[in-house]
Amino acid sequence: MRANFIFSEVWIGLRRNLTMTIAVIVTVAIGMALLGIGLMINTQVSSMKNYWTDKVEISVFLCGKNSPFENCKNRGAVTQAQKAQLEQQIKGMTEVERVEFENQAQAFENFKQQYANNSTLLSAIKVEDMPESFRVKLKNPEQYGNVIQTLQGAEGVANVVDQKQLVENFFGFLGTLRSSALIVALIQVFAAILLIGNTVRLSAYNRRRETGIMRLVGASNLYIQAPFVLEGTIAGLIGGVISAVMLIAAKIVLFDGLQNYLVLATQMSWSDVATVIMFTMVVGVVICILASFVTLRRYLRV
Amino acid sequence: MIHFDNVTKVYANQNRPALDHVSVDVDKGEFVFLVGPSGSGKSTFLRLILKEERPNGGSIHVAGKDLSRLSNFKVPHLRRRIGCVFQDFRLLPNKNVYENVAFALEVIGKPRRFIRKVVPEVVELVGLEGKAHRMPDELSGGEQQRVAMARAFVNRPMILLADEPTGNIDPATSIGIMKVLDRINRTGTTVVMATHDAAIVDSMRKRVVELEDGKIVRDQSRGVYGQAY
Numbered sequence: 001m002r003a004n005f006i007f008s009e010v011w012i013g014l015r016r017n018l019t020m021t022i023a024v025i026v027t028v029a030i031g032m033a034l035l036g037i038g039l040m041i042n043t044q045v046s047s048m049k050n051y052w053t054d055k056v057e058i059s060v061f062l063c064g065k066n067s068p069f070e071n072c073k074n075r076g077a078v079t080q081a082q083k084a085q086l087e088q089q090i091k092g093m094t095e096v097e098r099v100e101f102e103n104q105a106q107a108f109e110n111f112k113q114q115y116a117n118n119s120t121l122l123s124a125i126k127v128e129d130m131p132e133s134f135r136v137k138l139k140n141p142e143q144y145g146n147v148i149q150t151l152q153g154a155e156g157v158a159n160v161v162d163q164k165q166l167v168e169n170f171f172g173f174l175g176t177l178r179s180s181a182l183i184v185a186l187i188q189v190f191a192a193i194l195l196i197g198n199t200v201r202l203s204a205y206n207r208r209r210e211t212g213i214m215r216l217v218g219a220s221n222l223y224i225q226a227p228f229v230l231e232g233t234i235a236g237l238i239g240g241v242i243s244a245v246m247l248i249a250a251k252i253v254l255f256d257g258l259q260n261y262l263v264l265a266t267q268m269s270w271s272d273v274a275t276v277i278m279f280t281m282v283v284g285v286v287i288c289i290l291a292s293f294v295t296l297r298r299y300l301r302v
Numbered sequence: 303m304i305h306f307d308n309v310t311k312v313y314a315n316q317n318r319p320a321l322d323h324v325s326v327d328v329d330k331g332e333f334v335f336l337v338g339p340s341g342s343g344k345s346t347f348l349r350l351i352l353k354e355e356r357p358n359g360g361s362i363h364v365a366g367k368d369l370s371r372l373s374n375f376k377v378p379h380l381r382r383r384i385g386c387v388f389q390d391f392r393l394l395p396n397k398n399v400y401e402n403v404a405f406a407l408e409v410i411g412k413p414r415r416f417i418r419k420v421v422p423e424v425v426e427l428v429g430l431e432g433k434a435h436r437m438p439d440e441l442s443g444g445e446q447q448r449v450a451m452a453r454a455f456v457n458r459p460m461i462l463l464a465d466e467p468t469g470n471i472d473p474a475t476s477i478g479i480m481k482v483l484d485r486i487n488r489t490g491t492t493v494v495m496a497t498h499d500a501a502i503v504d505s506m507r508k509r510v511v512e513l514e515d516g517k518i519v520r521d522q523s524r525g526v527y528g529q530a531y
Contacts, residue, residue, distance in 0.1 A: 005408050209394060210405075216352070216392075217453075218382030219409035221375075 009210075009227035013203050014234065020199040021235050027195045028239025028288070031188035032280040033246040038181035039276045040247065044255060044268050045174045056141055056163040060086070060134040060151050067131065069158040078132070078156035086156060090136055095147055097139045104130045131158065189287065196236070196291040200228050204296060229292040236288030240281035247277055303461065303492045304328040304351060309360035311346055311516075320346040322516035323360070328494060330460070333487045335503050336496040337527055338513035344496035347513070348463045351494070352384060353377050365460055382410055385454030385462040385491075389469035391446045393438045393453075399425065400434040403453045410457070420456060428452045428482050444475035448482060455486055462486060464495040468502060476502060500527035 014021050062083065063072035083101075090099045102110075107130035115121050138144060144162050152160045204211065214224050251273050304327070311321040321343045328334055336344045349355045350362055353369050362369045365383065372380060393402050400421055407417045425434050428448040438446055447467055454462055464483065468476035480502055487493045497503065503510060503526060510525030511518060520528075 209392070213392060213394065213405065214409045215378075216381065216386050217406045217409060217457075218378040218380070218384075220378045223409055223411070 006223070006226050006230070010230045010234070013207065013227055013231045016206055017199065017203050017231075020202055021231070024192075024196050024199050024232070024235040024288075025239040025242065027188075027192045028236050028284050029242035029246065031185070031192040032240055032243035032284045033250075034181070034188045035185040035283065036243060036247040036276050036280045037250055038178070038185040039279065040251065040255065040268065040273065041174075041178045041181050043272050043276065044258075045171070045178055047268065047272075048174075049171060052167055056167055058136040058138065058144060058147055058151075059161045059163060060090070060136060061158045061161065062086075062132045062134070062156050063158045064131050065128075067158045071153060072158050082156035083132075086134065086151075086154060089154070090134060090147075090151070093147055093150070095138050095140065095143045097137045099137070100135045102133045102135055104128065104132055107131065107133065189283070192284075193287050193291050196232055196288055197295040199235075200232050200292045200295045203228055203231060225293065225296050228296055229289055232288040232292035233285055236284045237281070240284040243280060243284070244277045247273065247280070303330045303332075303365060304494070305363040306347075306350075307361045307363075309350065309357045309362060311343075311350060311355060311357050319358075319516050321350070321357070324513075324516070324518055325360075326511060326518065326521070328492060330492055331487070331490050333484075333493045333506075333508040334495070335506075335508055335510045335525070336494060336513065337498070337503060337510060342513040343516045344513055345465055346516075348386075348465055348494065348496060351461070351463060352381060352386070378410075382457060383460045385451075385457070385459040387447070387450050387454050387462070387464040387467045389466040391438075391443075391450045391470075393446055393449055395438055398435050398437050399430060399441070399449050399452075402438070402449055403456050406453045406456055421452075424452045424456045427455070427485065429478070442475070443471050444478060447471060447479055451479070451482055451486070455491070459491060461492045461494065464493065464497075466497055466499075467495065468497065468499050473501060477505075480506065503527040 061069075062078040063069070063076070065077045067073075067077075087099065087101070090096055104127050108125075108127045111125065111130065112122060136147065138147065141164050144164060148160050148162055151157055211224055251268065251270075255268050306324050306326045309321055309324045310319050312319040324343070324347070336347060338344055346355065350357055350369075351364060353372065356370075364380065367380070369380075394405060397405065403421045403425060404417050407420070422431075422434065425431060428451050430445060430448050430452070433441070433445065436445075438449070441449065447470075451462075451467075462483075467483075468479055471479060476499060483493060483495070484506070507524045507526075509523045510520065510527070512520035512522075512528060
């Protein structure tokens, strides 16, 4: 088989249909980028879930001097005795794996770390403003019911926050976001398939004289189809590369930028990004090859 | 070489069969004129030989092979042994004479060295030496048809099919075309030519097969075109 001949035909084809080829490239780039972002959101959400599910605790905030909570208004700041009793009580519960005490200094340190970028907030808060708290880690995060009920309203307790609840609402929102992103991506992929099929058909129509003669003269089916399939593949590859660049940009601008706004965000690794890029490029090329092949089969009666 | 046995072909949406129980034998090296009014089945006959269409009844053998047994995969190989010339020349407008003829060899994967040797020979055979670099729109009708014949013949096919090759050409030039066809026939290629051109048929006195409404009404060696037309 003469590779030179096929490549020269491919080049001719690409040039003749330049606008359609560009349309294919753009569609593949956008479609694959959307698919990639959907997948990256998916990875990000999963990794965040995995990271935080381990770490969620029940925070038992204790009454401080000027605590605004209902429970503290009448009773004032928590006493040493109350603290000791609470600790015993918590340790005694079967669901509890361990309990840690966080004093004001430690709370302030944690606060400073989390909001390191926000200097105005940091300057407004002082050590005395931080509440003391017990950080309770459960053996099974699902079994929070009893613990919360017992502790909410106990002496010296300002508020019981189940971090799992907070996290769940947030993850619920993220899950919706992820599904929407994937649906949009799939629609784009579908549109890409249709457009590529159309372009290949147009290309075949423009070359019907050549193809007709090729069939008459006894060129094998492969020879006739190869230039068109290759045209589609090359356009798909170029689109894939563009989408890869867009995905890398997205990682740097969007996903890493999340760190500044979202305390809960975890870092997505470059190897994950690489996997997503590989996957989308393969999908892009496969779509192109399939669309070309199927369109030609039906159109050329080859 | 070509053997039609009780062949019937009906196109969809048509009442009358294009070919109606046609049986014909063409031997190797023969020159056969296929004559008859429009719609009599001449083009259908040629397309069946190429396996562009399948018969509804009967069997067709080309070079000893039964076409109904031929898989789709093998059809290109059959077509490489058959050359085709048409009334509208069917040249590629963006390629010159040499490239048009070479195209037929390139698409079946012949190496460039072979092409460079064989194409000039065949261009000379059809009488176009010196014009190998002209584009089709720089050629007259007769010259374009010669290019088409060069392309049909360059792969030394067993059979050459011609569907009204002189249809677009004036009588004087047609004689030149027929000389080329005759030359090709003398090299041993079987030639089957469908035509309206009474003068050509009468002057060459080859075998004449006449079709009317899909049936063979006359099969005469050294025949003439016909009485009424």
